[in-house]
Amino acid sequence: MSQPRQAGDRRPTLRDVAELAGVSTSTASLVFSGKGPVSPGTADRVRAAAEELGFAGPDPLASSLRQGRVGTVAVVVEAPLRDAFRDPFALAVLDGLAEELEAAGRSMLLVAQPADDPVRAVGQLATQAVDAAVFPLCGLRDNPVVAHLGARGIPLVGAGSPGDPGVAHVRVDEAGAIGLTTRHVLGLGHTRVASVAMALHPAATTRAVTAADLDGALYPDAGGRLRGFWDLVGPDAPVVQAAALTVGAGEAAGRLLLDRPAAERPTAVVVQADLLAAGVVRAAQALGLDVPGDVSVTGFDGVDLPWLDQTLTTVVQPGAEKGRALGRLVRAALDGEPVADVDFEVSLRVGTTTAPPPAA
Amino acid sequence: MSQPRQAGDRRPTLRDVAELAGVSTSTASLVFSGKGPVSPGTADRVRAAAEELGFAGPDPLASSLRQGRVGTVAVVVEAPLRDAFRDPFALAVLDGLAEELEAAGRSMLLVAQPADDPVRAVGQLATQAVDAAVFPLCGLRDNPVVAHLGARGIPLVGAGSPGDPGVAHVRVDEAGAIGLTTRHVLGLGHTRVASVAMALHPAATTRAVTAADLDGALYPDAGGRLRGFWDLVGPDAPVVQAAALTVGAGEAAGRLLLDRPAAERPTAVVVQADLLAAGVVRAAQALGLDVPGDVSVTGFDGVDLPWLDQTLTTVVQPGAEKGRALGRLVRAALDGEPVADVDFEVSLRVGTTTAPPPAA
DNA sequence: CGATTCGATCGAATCGATTCGATATTGTCG
DNA sequence: CGACAATATCGAATCGATTCGATCGAATCG
Known part of the structure; x- marks a missing residue:
């Protein structure tokens, strides 16, 4: 039974759980990660101890530090969020991207990079751990954020500015x-x-x-x-x-x-x-x-x-498809596969807004 | 001068920088964080060493682990992202929220919680380090994500379901x-x-x-x-x-x-x-x-x-104002201030779509 | 001139997990 | 019955920083 924590108590850690269950922290870790062999009895004792202490799982931060993987992908939109969200095409791209990233078990860290102060986003991202970054929109040339993340060795994927070296692109002619x-x-x-x-x-x-x-x-x-x-x-x-x-x-x-x-x-x-x-x-x-x-x-x-x-x-x-293409590039980059630029095809749709010119 | 890194080299760490600069890692840390007194000459040597190694700043992950602060706020939208982004009101709320969070130096981690599988978001968030979480939309009652994050002791702020204990609310009657x-x-x-x-x-x-x-x-x-x-x-x-x-x-x-x-x-x-x-x-x-x-x-x-x-x-x-109110609650919670529910006022606007009923 | 303070720097502990290699236990096979 | 394999568990190193308390030299004060 989970007890209400006392004020002043710090949050329980894996070690606390292991101690209560009478096992080593390494074994307790194995129980939560599912890797390595653990006897059913031991696993149950550990889980019971976790329940009793109200332990909600290993600290994501510590876990990420050790594993060198965060599970987060930065999505940099080069506009105030308001504007990006008003454009149905941008939304479609984000939607497709979200779909693909979600399937890969990654979360989206949304970062706005307003045109009037593109450098501020660097400061914001500098304190942020991410596995990769996507620039789903048109893309500013010589983006300082690209430079920063590139220096950190983070895989970069974009839809615009095919000029930036080190960025894998979904290209449109x-x-x-x-x-x-x-x-x-x-x-x-x-x-x-x-x-x-x-x-x-x-x-x-x-x-x-x-x-x-x-x-x-x-x-x-x-x-x-x-x-x-x-x-x-x-x-x-x-x-x-x-x-x-x-x-x-x-x-x-x-x-x-x-x-x-x-x-x-x-x-x-x-x-x-x-x-x-x-x-x-x-x-x-x-x-x-x-x-x-x-x-x-x-x-x-x-x-x-x-x-x-x-x-x-x-x-x-097709915006959603473009977003998915970006997502697939991210996945490939994170899986350590070689990533090459992708060419994205577009087509003409004739609607009701064009006709021959009026007779002179 | 920044050298291109050799293949096989691992990314430089603060310790590498400190070593090259001939100082201890603690001093080097002080240079980057700006806390504590460091002589100008030492600071310059450290910065030069960082430049030479292509060190882009302290690892956010390690830094966060030590400081117990991530700089990220989870924003849980209880819908596929596509739908949430189609609703202008939801966008306005997100916009105001983004504004306030950005001013507080926090990034938004976007998490979709589709109605058909609300539990999956728990798995996604369980591996994610966040300082707080916001439920900006209507809010599902008995949300499992609320339960999980609550157990982790993460401050929760919402706009709906004033029933959930442990969540600070921006309330509308x-x-x-x-x-x-x-x-x-x-x-x-x-x-x-x-x-x-x-x-x-x-x-x-x-x-x-x-x-x-x-x-x-x-x-x-x-x-x-x-x-x-x-x-x-x-x-x-x-x-x-x-x-x-x-x-x-x-x-x-x-x-x-x-x-x-x-x-x-x-x-x-x-x-x-x-x-x-x-x-x-x-x-x-x-x-x-x-x-x-x-x-x-x-x-x-x-x-x-x-x-x-x-x-x-x-x-x-006023959607943007509601979003800002949510953002302020988050800030207060993160600053350790006591947070109380906020009542949000609405008003009637008479437009052109109402008139007396047609004569019988 | 000795005592004291201040500024700069360092060493070591710590954050909370994961993981590798070692060890102990049990079971199987020749 | 002894050797060997498989299974379960543990101890210790590690990820990369931050921060507290200690140290040391120089400057200030009476």
Whole structure:
């Protein structure tokens, strides 16, 4: 029977249990870990002693120290948690990742790395024991957290910045992927094609960008998609960068592109994310434009937006599957298997938001 | 200069650094922790040695073991992560919690406890070192994780199940809160008032429920709100339970209540969550009913649903603030301060979804 | 100038387990 | 009946730090 502990008593340890059961701590340890042979009688006595003392199992900390394994994987999201959780695609990735990690018996340590102070996360992680770390989102280039964890010899897995050495990547050919939607609208006959880009920098504002902005781009996926777009339509095609990955920011960017006389207005907008694309659709509607009659809009990610009354033409990138792929890389790395970058395939889905350009 | 480590070399430890710097490990420790007096020259030598060996700081595990503090707080969400992340209210709570914990220098260990296998989370947490645990959501009654962590003597903080002893609570008077919307529609003159309840059990299905279902309710907030509703309108008022906390489930529940001849149809539906209420509004519209002309709908939580073209009449429960309150309780518990339950205030917001009942 | 204090450093104990190699006991086989 | 194997248990080393009390030299004070 478990006794209520007296105030002042310290929590019982394995040694206390062993003592009460009349065995050595090594034997008691064997009982809890299940390794090594222990006679049934002894095992019962140890368990009874544990029950009596209210011993809830070996201290995870001590156990981890000895075994050199924590069971925890850091998941670094490069945004305030609020924003990361608002993006359905990020959620899908996290979900798939959680599924795979859980199956491997690992827990997720969530670490936010806000753009305005990316170094703080280093301090937070420096005191944190983890077996591996995942950067499931786009990935900041030259991330200081990557440097720190790398120095600690912790396996690193990411979905972005394939530049970072020492990080195993689930790679997407961003430039090629945006080419799917871009070619689609070009194939429909559009000639005035514009684009809305995701933030290229941590402190991005909603504004027009030019090729010069590409050089200092710190978010490689946004940069890659932008490059892919310009490669196909020429570097003079107007592009507006959205400050954040939200419907509101997409709407603001859409207004910037669409609020002008019909003759100058783009007839198609290739957007780098579904959430932003939904904002562009909304901006068009607010300006009295028909989608796709007056303007075609494409997205990226292929997330489910049940509240949008249209189906976006978009690049489908199975988020949960991407998360699982990341999880499998982590497992492989932790099992000491050699890990190689994985190429992740995306595909075009034609929805209701694209059509040939309006007759001039 | 940091040297690339040779294969076969083990990671450098504090002792290696101390040896190279020609000091004792205790002194080296003092340099990294900043406690105790160390002469500037010695400190520099130690830091230089660390740099040379590529020592990234004291092992968090060993450090934690000695100090008896991990810096991690478990956040147990009683759902698959996917569902928890879809609910804007849950996100707001997590966001506020994350803010407060981050300020306290603690990281969040995310643990999912799916309804179909609540015991598995115990196994996962048993090997995990944490300083405290938070149950930010509604809270399952008699949660086995609560029992396990309680036995380990870990401070527990929750937002639901005020029944569990040993857990400090941020309490909401659920019955009183649902009374705000219920009284509101009664005051408008409605007499045929129905309700949509959140799941009362882990394995709930979308179906009508009666007072008998209240007895076995495992989710105390859903039960409390339901009780509060019946207390005001009488136990014969029809109630449908939604299987999940999603717009779709709300729509299904709404159909069950509203798809009948006008004479029997409720003229007001008091819903236990905004997400469900949005589904009810959608069900009404799908049935050709005007909201609030034909039927009034109220929600609960006060979340932002930008894609809904109405403003819900609802009980505003500031999620982020609730999360911060939870975070403050955790901090207090970890600082060894006495923690008392906190009462959390909610208020009525009248939106566009309620009006007097249609003339007979 | 001797006593005292302060600052810097060190040695050893400790946190709570796991695990390897050794030992004792029992059972089996030739 | 003696040798050997298998099983159960134990003792001691170890994981990598932190921290307390002790020590030693230099500076301060009366």
